[in-house]
Amino acid sequence: MDTYDTEGSNPDRYLKWAHGFVVVYCITSESSLDTARDYLETITQYQRITGKDIPISLVGNKTDLERYRTVSKMTGESLARQYECSFHETSAADDYRSVELVFHSVIRDIARVSERLMPLQPLFISEDKSGLLNPVPSQGLTHRTSFRRAKSPKSQDVKDSKKDDKDAKVIARRTTSTFRIFNKSFKIFN
Numbered sequence: 001m002d003t004y005d006t007e008g009s010n011p012d013r014y015l016k017w018a019h020g021f022v023v024v025y026c027i028t029s030e031s032s033l034d035t036a037r038d039y040l041e042t043i044t045q046y047q048r049i050t051g052k053d054i055p056i057s058l059v060g061n062k063t064d065l066e067r068y069r070t071v072s073k074m075t076g077e078s079l080a081r082q083y084e085c086s087f088h089e090t091s092a093a094d095d096y097r098s099v100e101l102v103f104h105s106v107i108r109d110i111a112r113v114s115e116r117l118m119p120l121q122p123l124f125i126s127e128d129k130s131g132l133l134n135p136v137p138s139q140g141l142t143h144r145t146s147f148r149r150a151k152s153p154k155s156q157d158v159k160d161s162k163k164d165d166k167d168a169k170v171i172a173r174r175t176t177s178t179f180r181i182f183n184k185s186f187k188i189f190n
């Protein structure tokens with residue numbers, strides 16, 4: 001989406017839609033850098049509110065007009081650092097490759113974020129009719145998901161419980177059955 005905010009326009013239309021942002025200013029125009037700064041502020045505020053991690057690339061364009069440059073590379077880099085985004089300088093007029101690099105870099109960053117947010121879900125296939133066992137997510141955002149394994153009953157405990165209490169019998173049977181399910185199941189990671 002190629003976007004340009006005018007007064008009163010609602011940035012939600014691209015903030016909610018985008019997986020990544022390329023914010024472009026012109027190296028011969030300080031006012032375009034101010035506009036870029038406003039965009040970065042809007043995007044980072046949105047990220048703060050929503051907790052979303054959306055990669056941003058700040059791009060200083062028109063390097064073919066070096067002789068008219070008014071925004072130094074250092075100024076652009078420092079703004080990028082301030083907003084924790086990647087930084088590139090390009091010439092859309094002269095150098096297709098530099099533009100391509102920007103898009104590749106943003107897409108790579110988006111892929112990295114997506115991978116972090118989609119933990120691999122191991123699939124349990126069990127002989128038991130009760131179906132798939134529910135995974136218990138481990139702490140934090142990791143690629144793996146841990147499973148709480150039911151403790152196996154100690155044989156003596158089961159025997160003792162048989163003697164006295166009907167309720168205890170039920171528990172013992174359930175526990176034995178859970179143990180069997182885990183033994184016969186296997187994991188698939190994709």
Ligand SMILES: Nc1nc2c(ncn2[C@@H]2O[C@H](COP(=O)(O)OP(=O)(O)OP(=O)(O)O)[C@@H](O)[C@H]2O)c(=O)[nH]1
Nearest residue numbers: 002003004024061062063064065090091092093094
């Ligand atoms: N010299 C030079 N001119 C460029 C370059 N990139 C874009 N331009 C020119 O800058 C002007 C604006 O380009 P646009 O692509 O329309 O820029 P924009 O920021 O999307 O502007 P809007 O169309 O208003 O959204 C046009 O005249 C382009 O030809 C560049 O790398 N070098």
